[in-house]
Structure formats: structure tokens, C-alpha cells
Amino acid sequence: MSIPAENPVPTPPEVRPGRPPLRSDAWYAGDDRNAYLHRAWMRRGVPSDAFEGRPQIAIANTASDFTPCNAHLNEVSRSVQQGVYEAGGIPLDLPVVSLGETLVRPTAMLWRNMAAMAMEEMFRANPVDGLVLLGGCDKTIPALLMAAASVDLPAVVLSGGPMLNGTFRGQTLGCGTDVWRLGEEVRAGTLTAERFVRSESSMIRSRGHCNTMGTASSMSVVAEALGMTIPGTAGVPAPDSRLLENAHMTGRLAVDLVREGRSISQVVTKESFHNAIVALAAVGGSTNAIVHMLAIAGRLGIDLDLDDVDRIGAGVPLLVNLQPAGEFLMEDLHRAGGVLAALSQVADLLDPAAITVTGRTLVEAVTDDNPVWDTSVITPRSEPLQADAGIAVLRGNLAPAGAIVKPAAASQHLLTHRGPALVFDSVEDLKARIDDPDLPVTPDSVLVLRGCGPRGYPGMPEVANLPLPKKILDLGVRDMVRICDGRMSGTACGTVVLHVSPEAAAGGTLALVRDGDTIVLDVPNRILQLDVDDEELSSRTPPASLVEHFAAPTRGWERLYVEHVQGADTGADLDFLVGSTGPAVARESH
Incomplete structure (x- = not known):
């Protein structure tokens, strides 16, 4: 019997005839000094065949104690790693920039593009063949998808899931x-x-992201509707052991995607965004998902605009009875059948051509056996909560490039409204005056907050759902028409017109509105109009009280952002990041 050597000399890996090349071969294959360096520094206990044709799968992990919704993702990553190993790949945990929605100042949206840019560069700079995109909190899944779209590698999304009901x-x-x-x-x-x-x-009872149909839950649904998850994974609660099972299967799939050569651009198409818009309407999803979808589409070079959002979403019924548009929470949605059960009710509205990372179409996944187990949570198509729940895109002289409103979260009697403007020139101005007992406000007033767009704040904060004046609350009123060039939390509700474009800081008409001007809101006819004639508007200039609050950073990321950020109507990405660079390997440095 022969006894193997205690320390066998490894054979340098080569690209064997008949084996499809891997991107990581550019680092590991061959017997030159550079390949030696790459292998030697990465060996550290891995088997000698780790570099011989085994897909290198980066788990882009947004776990962070400063992102409490994602704090459990290290445990989820371990299950992904097991699946990658089982399928013959090599898992590599890659911590990436994480953004905690409730903590990051001035707003997490300011850093979404930076996170996406940093992720993109790390995906491209390292020997990565495929990606598992592990996120949860609001900006993490959008940033991961934007980055992955820019490098166009095989990729699959896994959401960390919502917390349990409080x-x-x-x-x-x-x-x-x-x-x-x-x-x-x-x-x-x-x-x-x-x-x-x-x-x-x-309220915060367990690990996981927000349990309402806020931005985190909405982006999980959008990722599934885009085809970027294993169907059925969106909405599995974070403490549920089935999340770890899905993580294991996602790790397996990532290896298969590399071997099949199926990159993100082969999965996510214009038809995929059609399905995401339908899904967003059916579940009563966040308005924030619109700006993120536009940004992701921009990275892929897909022609998606606000008119598509309005056209595709028109007539889609609201079927999921979740806060803020309804009564229940994400744990209830999962119990009632989950996202696929909800989409099964509107399968005829989905585009049948769009595929998922599994290679099957989304429609095939949806029309499998996905029954609804609780019709109080997922209502029948014949008895929707609302017949038309799509995000409405408004235009007029107040928003020539568009503004949006979420009818499912609004008061129906306010969707057609005419009233006098009451203008606030900054968040600070709002906080200082909103509860002034002498504030000239009535329930018919239209509250206007400006200077909160991507460039003006900067970063487009979630301040559009202005608090109602105390004197109005004392009357028992709980909703008013509010207009802003910023965003609102996906967990918020009310008759809020937001993402007004162009924003005030970019020369938008919003900068010219004065107290007492009549504003006309007509959601059924998609109109947002300032009832002031063009000649009068042309004579106005933005007040100094507004301009002095516009962002004017002198250094760092904020300066780069303000100089290059685009409008909300195109996704608020940086102009030089639009489009895909692809997975090309950079030049050797050694």
C-alpha cells in the first residue's frame, strides 16, 4: 500500500482543453509568478483543486451592525457558502458597503450610488465568476443590483427577509x-x-427588515419579479428556517449560473421591468421602488421611463392587504401564500417572455401550484382592495418631467383637489413653523416642501410626507395634499405628490411657487398644475430663503454627487455611471 506524501506538491492549474474558461482563470491559471502570488495568498486552507475550474462565487454581503435590518446576514451567508461548496464552487464572503436606513445621515439615498460604485469596482477588480447579492434594508438591494448590472456577471439576489409582526x-x-x-x-x-x-x-421584535410593504419589502418583491431570485424566496421572514434553506439553494444556483454562462443582462430585460411594475402595483409597493428600477434599467441600457410605469401599472388591482395601504404585515403575506400567490391572481398581466435566474419564465413559476390561503390578506382578483393601484405619474407646469403619487396609500377624496399653496423652503423651515398656531392653513391648503431633491438637499431625503400642522390635527383631520421634490418612506401613507421633476434646485417650477397660489391635483387625469399664467411665472425668481438652503458641498462624495446626479425621473443615478462596463478583467498589476 502506498502512503501519500504529507505535503504533495500542487500542480499549477491550467485551462484544460474542453473546459469553458472562467473569468477567475485570469488570476489563477498558469505557472508564472503572478498566478503563483494569487494562488498562494488565497490558498490558506482551501483544497489544492480550488483554483482548477471551480467557479469563484463572491457573496456580496451587506451585513453590518450599523444596518440593523441586515445584521443577521452573516448567518445567511454561511448557508449560501454551504450551497456553493456542494455545487462545486468556491464561496468567498465579500463585505460591501452597507447603508442603514434609519441611521445614515443626511439620508441613505445620498450614498446609494456610492455603494453601487464601490461594489461594482470590487466585483470587477477581484477574481469573481459569479455573485450572490445578499441584502435587505432599503438601499442595499438597489445598490447591489445596480453594481451587478454594471459588471454583468452571473448573479442571483437573496433578501434577508422581513421581521416578525409586532x-x-x-x-x-x-x-x-x-x-x-x-x-x-x-x-x-x-x-x-x-x-x-x-x-x-x-415594534422591532426580531431580526429582519421592515415588516410593512415599505421599500425593503418592495425591493424584495421587485427583485423576484425581475427574475433575480429563486421564485418564492421574496418575503420569507428573517427568523424562518426556510430562509436558510433558500440561502443554501441560492448558493447552488450561483454555481450553475456561471457554468451556464447566464449573466444578469440575459435575465433582466424590458419585459422583466414590465413584470416588476405589475407586481409593485398588486402588492401596494413603495414609490421608492420606481426611482430604483429606473436606475437599475439605466445601468443595463434598458429604455424604461415614467410613462412606462404609468402605462403598465394602469388597471392593475391592489390585491395585497398590507400596511401602509392596508391592514396586515409581511409575516401574514407569507402565511397567506406569499408573493407568488399574489402574482398568480394577475398572471395574465405579466409578460410571458421574461425569465428568471432558474431559466424558467416568471409566468411558469407563478402559475405553478400557488394557492391563496387567506383571502383577507391576498384578496381575490374579483374583489380587489382597489381596482387601479399602479403608481400614477403626473405632469403639468409644476412637474414637466413628471411627479408621482401612490393612489393606494392616498385618501380617495383628495385625489382630485384644488387648493392654496402653503410653502416651506427647507426642512428646517418646516420644523420651525409647522406647529405655529398662527400658521395660515386650512384643511384645503396644499403643503409644499421644496429644496429636497437629489441635488438640492442633497440626496433626496424621505421628507415628502410632511407632518400635518397641529392646528389641523386638532380639527380631527389626518390627511392633506402634500407636494415635494423629495421622497417618502415606503412605510408612509397619505396623499403625497413626490419626486417632482425637475427639482427646485435644478430650475424646476417648484422653486417659483408662492403662498396662496392655487394648485390643481387631478390624479385620474394625471395632472399637477400651478394655476399661474406663464407670463407671471417668467417674471418670478426663486426666493433667497430657498436658494440659501441648496446644497453647496466643497469636497468629497457630496460634491461629486451634486455635480453629477441626475433627476428622480431617470433614477437619480450619477451621469457617468449610466450604462454597463461589463466584466472585462483589468490589466495585471504585478
Whole structure:
């Protein structure tokens, strides 16, 4: 019997005849000094065949203690790694820039493009053959998808999932949505500050992202509708052991994607965005998903615009009864059958050509056996919560490049409205005056907040759902028409017109509105109009009180952002990041 050598001399890997080349071969194949360096520094306990034709799968991991919604993703990554190994690949955990929605100042949206740019460069600079995109909190999945689109490698998304339902005083408590509701009750004097603070631990009950149909949940749904997840993974609660099962299967799939050569541009097409828009309407998803979808499409060179959003979403019924547009939470949606069960009700509205990362079409996945188990959570197509729930795109002299409103979260009686403007020139101005007892406001007033767009703030913060003036709350009123060039949290609700483009800081008409001007909102006819004639508008200039609050950074990322950010109507990406560079390997440095 022969005894193997204790330390066999490894044979330098080569690209064997008949084996499809891997991108990582540019680092590891051959017997020259550079290949030696790359292998030697990465060996550290891995088997000697780790570099011999085994796909190198980077797990782009947004776990961070400063992103509490993603703090559990290291555990999820370990299950992904097991699946990668099982399928014959080599898993490599790659921590990437993470953005905690509730913590990052001035707004996480300011850093989405930076995170995407940093991720893109790391994906391209390293010996990566395929990607598992591991995210959850609002900006992490958009940034991951934007970066992956730019390098166009085989990739698959895995969302970390929503937290479990919270309860407070015997009632279900949804994170985000109920923050706004309870906060207004404190201001109205119907809830004590002590009880409000006591609800904190009840609201955030477990690991995971927001359990309402906010931006995090919406982007998980969008990723699945785009075909970028294993069908059925969106919305699995973070503490559910089935998330780890899905993670294992996602690791396996990532290896298969590399071997089959199926990159993100082969999966995500114009038809995929059609399906994502339908899905977003059917579940009552966040308006933030629109700006993220536009940015992702821009990275892929896909011609997607606001008119597509309005046209495709028109007539799509709201079927999912979740906060903020409804009653239940993400754990209930999963219990009732999940995203696929909801989409099964509108399968005829989906584009049958769009595929998923599995190679099958989304329609095939949706029309498999996906029954609805609770019709109070997922309503029948014949009895929708709303017949037309698509995001409405408004135009007029106040928003020539477009503005959006979410009818599913609005008060129906305010979707057609005419009233006098009450203007705030900055967030600071709003905070200083909103509860002034002498504020000249009535329930018919239209609250206008400006200077909050991508360039003006900078970063387009979630401030569009302005708090109602205390004197209005004291009247028992809980909604008014509000208009802003910023965004609002996907967990928020109300009759809020947002993403007004061009923004005030980019020369938009919003900068010229004065107190008392009549504003006309007509959502059914898609109109947002300032009832001031062109001659009068041409004579106006933006007030100094507005201009002095526009962002004017002198250095760093903020300066780069302000100088190059585009409008919300195209995704608020940086102009030099639009389009895909592809996976080409950079020149050798050694």
C-alpha cells in the first residue's frame, strides 16, 4: 500500500482543453509568478483543486451592525457558502458597503450610488465568476443590483427577509407605518409620549427588515419579479428556517449560473421591468421602488421611463392587504401564500417572455401550484382592495418631467383637489413653523416642501410626507395634499405628490411657487398644475430663503454627487455611471 506524501506538491492549474474558461482563470491559471502570488495568498486552507475550474462565487454581503435590518446576514451567508461548496464552487464572503436606513445621515439615498460604485469596482477588480447579492434594508438591494448590472456577471439576489409582526396594547404594530401614525397621535394629544416610547421594543421584535410593504419589502418583491431570485424566496421572514434553506439553494444556483454562462443582462430585460411594475402595483409597493428600477434599467441600457410605469401599472388591482395601504404585515403575506400567490391572481398581466435566474419564465413559476390561503390578506382578483393601484405619474407646469403619487396609500377624496399653496423652503423651515398656531392653513391648503431633491438637499431625503400642522390635527383631520421634490418612506401613507421633476434646485417650477397660489391635483387625469399664467411665472425668481438652503458641498462624495446626479425621473443615478462596463478583467498589476 502506498502512503501519500504529507505535503504533495500542487500542480499549477491550467485551462484544460474542453473546459469553458472562467473569468477567475485570469488570476489563477498558469505557472508564472503572478498566478503563483494569487494562488498562494488565497490558498490558506482551501483544497489544492480550488483554483482548477471551480467557479469563484463572491457573496456580496451587506451585513453590518450599523444596518440593523441586515445584521443577521452573516448567518445567511454561511448557508449560501454551504450551497456553493456542494455545487462545486468556491464561496468567498465579500463585505460591501452597507447603508442603514434609519441611521445614515443626511439620508441613505445620498450614498446609494456610492455603494453601487464601490461594489461594482470590487466585483470587477477581484477574481469573481459569479455573485450572490445578499441584502435587505432599503438601499442595499438597489445598490447591489445596480453594481451587478454594471459588471454583468452571473448573479442571483437573496433578501434577508422581513421581521416578525409586532404587537402593542393588544394590536398589531407595523414598523415604520405605525411610527408615523403614533407620532401624529402624540402631537394631537391622544397618546402619551411615555406610551409612545414604550412601543419601541414591541415594534422591532426580531431580526429582519421592515415588516410593512415599505421599500425593503418592495425591493424584495421587485427583485423576484425581475427574475433575480429563486421564485418564492421574496418575503420569507428573517427568523424562518426556510430562509436558510433558500440561502443554501441560492448558493447552488450561483454555481450553475456561471457554468451556464447566464449573466444578469440575459435575465433582466424590458419585459422583466414590465413584470416588476405589475407586481409593485398588486402588492401596494413603495414609490421608492420606481426611482430604483429606473436606475437599475439605466445601468443595463434598458429604455424604461415614467410613462412606462404609468402605462403598465394602469388597471392593475391592489390585491395585497398590507400596511401602509392596508391592514396586515409581511409575516401574514407569507402565511397567506406569499408573493407568488399574489402574482398568480394577475398572471395574465405579466409578460410571458421574461425569465428568471432558474431559466424558467416568471409566468411558469407563478402559475405553478400557488394557492391563496387567506383571502383577507391576498384578496381575490374579483374583489380587489382597489381596482387601479399602479403608481400614477403626473405632469403639468409644476412637474414637466413628471411627479408621482401612490393612489393606494392616498385618501380617495383628495385625489382630485384644488387648493392654496402653503410653502416651506427647507426642512428646517418646516420644523420651525409647522406647529405655529398662527400658521395660515386650512384643511384645503396644499403643503409644499421644496429644496429636497437629489441635488438640492442633497440626496433626496424621505421628507415628502410632511407632518400635518397641529392646528389641523386638532380639527380631527389626518390627511392633506402634500407636494415635494423629495421622497417618502415606503412605510408612509397619505396623499403625497413626490419626486417632482425637475427639482427646485435644478430650475424646476417648484422653486417659483408662492403662498396662496392655487394648485390643481387631478390624479385620474394625471395632472399637477400651478394655476399661474406663464407670463407671471417668467417674471418670478426663486426666493433667497430657498436658494440659501441648496446644497453647496466643497469636497468629497457630496460634491461629486451634486455635480453629477441626475433627476428622480431617470433614477437619480450619477451621469457617468449610466450604462454597463461589463466584466472585462483589468490589466495585471504585478
